[in-house]
Each structure stands twice: as C-alpha cells, then as structure tokens.
Amino acid sequence: MSSKGMARAAFLVVFAVWLMIWVMLPTKLYKNTWTPNLETTLNSTYFSGQAAFGCAYLHFQNKSTDSSNHSKRLGLDSATALLKRPVVVMAPLGIVSALELTFAAMFVALLIWSLANYLYVSFGNLHMHKEGEKIWEAKLRSVSLRLGYIGNICWAFLFFPVTRGSSVLPLIGLTSESSIKYHIWLGHLSNILFAAHTIGFIIYWAITNQMAE
Structure with missing residues (x-):
C-alpha cells in the first residue's frame, strides 16, 4: 500500500x-x-x-x-462516480447526489438517536430542581435542555462543509464548494433547535415562578 x-x-x-x-x-x-x-x-x-x-x-x-x-x-473510480450522480433535483434541496443523500440521512438518524437516548436516560433519572415541582415540569425542563445538546451536534458539523483544504471532505468524496448548502442547512437547524431550547426554558421558568430569580 x-x-x-x-x-x-x-x-x-x-x-x-x-x-x-x-x-x-x-x-x-x-x-x-x-x-x-x-x-x-x-x-x-x-x-x-x-x-x-x-x-x-x-x-x-x-x-x-x-x-x-x-x-x-x-x-x-466508477463506484465513486456512481454515488456522485444526482438523485434529487428539486427546490429547495437543489442538486443532491446519492452520496450526499446518504450522509444527510445518517446525520438525521444521529440526531434522532441522540435525542431519544438523552430523553430515555433523563426521564429515568428525573431530578426536581424546585420544591413542589411537578413531573411534567421536570420533563419540560429536560426536553428543553436536551434540545440544546442536539444543537451542539449541529455546531460540531457546521464548518466541515465550508472548510477549504479540508482533510475530511476528500475522504468521503465531497468538496467544500458543493457542500456549502449543508453549512446553511446546519445553521438553520441549529437556530431552530436553540430557539426551541430557549423557548422551552422561558416557559419552564414562567410556570415555576423563576422569571424574577
């Protein structure tokens, strides 16, 4: 070799x-x-x-x-070339190859897996952070916190698609130019997750009378 x-x-x-x-x-x-x-x-x-x-x-x-x-x-390199052929051409996705579609599906699976496991572990060990707190309130806090964790995953992958001279993208047959749209999508997704994280905590603080603390 x-x-x-x-x-x-x-x-x-x-x-x-x-x-x-x-x-x-x-x-x-x-x-x-x-x-x-x-x-x-x-x-x-x-x-x-x-x-x-x-x-x-x-x-x-x-x-x-x-x-x-x-x-x-x-x-x-015909196998690699086959994976790079467009399989989806539609708005707002644009032109998506089989390779890109595969990695996108894997990333979505990672997010679902992570959220499901975070909630499974969290709901099995609920901690009441305030005296008299109800179970559903504790679960709301837990879900809001874990949505922030999932947003961190998006941030971990955020700059891979736009890193010129990346040593990672060539490994999987991608280029920074063709992957810019994934950087944008990851940014939007992380914003949605962090917005849900923030709104969830605001609601939790409001119903538990912690807004003034």
Whole structure:
C-alpha cells in the first residue's frame, strides 16, 4: 500500500472513531465509563498531533501520481462516480447526489438517536430542581435542555462543509464548494433547535415562578 493509501486509511479510522464518540455521547456507557478515560487521554497534545496528521494527509492528497491518474482513466473510480450522480433535483434541496443523500440521512438518524437516548436516560433519572415541582415540569425542563445538546451536534458539523483544504471532505468524496448548502442547512437547524431550547426554558421558568430569580 502506498503512503497516500496508508494515510487515507489511518485518517478514516480517526474520523470513524470521532463519529463513534458522537454516537455514544448520549448513552450511560459514555458518561460513566468513557468520559473519565477520555478526559485523561485526549489532551492538547493529542489534538495537535491530529491536526498535524490532517496536514500530512492533505499533502498526500494533493500529490497526484501517474498510477492514480491511470486508474481514473481506466474507470476504476466508477463506484465513486456512481454515488456522485444526482438523485434529487428539486427546490429547495437543489442538486443532491446519492452520496450526499446518504450522509444527510445518517446525520438525521444521529440526531434522532441522540435525542431519544438523552430523553430515555433523563426521564429515568428525573431530578426536581424546585420544591413542589411537578413531573411534567421536570420533563419540560429536560426536553428543553436536551434540545440544546442536539444543537451542539449541529455546531460540531457546521464548518466541515465550508472548510477549504479540508482533510475530511476528500475522504468521503465531497468538496467544500458543493457542500456549502449543508453549512446553511446546519445553521438553520441549529437556530431552530436553540430557539426551541430557549423557548422551552422561558416557559419552564414562567410556570415555576423563576422569571424574577
């Protein structure tokens, strides 16, 4: 395997681990077991090394070779080209390829999974934050708080689509130019989630007489 292929495979593993952390984030296992270990392991040195690794990958990505060009001429990238073909052409989505549609569906699934797990864990361990607080009021507070958590997920992915020279987008066959619309959609979605988070807490504070506190 060439140095470029090794760097690509290693970076895919790093990216997959990062995605897995987001999948596990709302679970009890992450909170009780993973968090203490990650806090002691993932320090600033780790993230500096990760950034340097991304730069190395970009170097290999931009350094084209005769063999890779020959492979493209032979049509060995036909599978990737097939995924990049438009499958949806309509407003307001615009032109969406099969690859983009797949990742969009996976992201929506991540949001649903995270919200469902956050609420499952939260409703199983409700804490009354004020004397005389009713169960439905505590659940309203919990839902409002978790909507903010889901908004954080949108923020975590917000700038991936518009990062020029990104070491992540080439891994999945996308470019920053074609992904700008996803940056806009993520921004709108995060605004909606944070607005719901804010409105939920305002209602909660109003019904529990905490507006003046």
